[in-house]
Amino acid sequence: MADHQEASVTLPTTPSSVATARRHVASVLAEWGLPEGTDDAEAVRLIVSELATNAVLHTRGQSPVFTVEVHLERDEELRIGVTDSHYRYPRRLPAAVQQDNGRGLVIVRWLAAERGGRLCVSPTEDGGKTVWIRLPWPVPVS
Template identity: 70%
Template sequence: MADLQEASVTLPSDPASVSVARKFVADVVREWGLPAGSDAVDTIRLIVSELATNAVQHTFGQSPTFTVELELERDDRLRIGVTDSHPRWPQRLPAAVRQDNGRGMVIVRSLTAANGGKLTVTPTEEGGKTVWIALPWAARASG
């Protein structure tokens, strides 16, 4: 395997782009070796869905696009990044908060932790941020 495999897509900050982002990541990770319909593909799709939804809904028109990046590192870690140009970082809600929306990062943090991963947020040079998820690459165990 190469030292690093990469794929990315930049999409308009529009609700229709969320399903495009989900399909993009599912297609890429299947191409890289995850079995279609596996729990790992479903988890990655759900994480990207939540992060893309946040990029669309919570940037208040200040980010005309968002970018989804995938990096498969030689150390068998998959890094997923969702970048937008809005300066506000995701807010941590208490687990006990009861509301109909705003639970995306709770879901992302939970899925990331449950799968042995790590979540970080980094600023971009343009004043936005990238939410990064690093997960163990499940294809080695399943292949």
């Protein structure tokens, strides 16, 4: 496999785009050797769903599109980033907050940590941000 592979898709910040982002990433990862239905593939699907949902819900109409990027470095590290043009960074809510939503980043951090990865946020040149997840690349299932 090549030292570096990447794919991306830019979508409107609408609820239906979350499923499109999830399908896109699943398809790319299957091409790269991570079959759908495995625990790792399902974890990545959930991570992409949460990050895309955040881009749709929390940009409050101030980011007309979001971009999902997928990078594979030397068959060692998978990076998935969701970029939007909204200036506000995601916030972790206190565990004591009792509400129906707002736990997405907690889930993402937990799924990443469980697989030896991490979540980070970086600014973009246009004042927005990219929320990245970095994971060790799993050995493809035979």
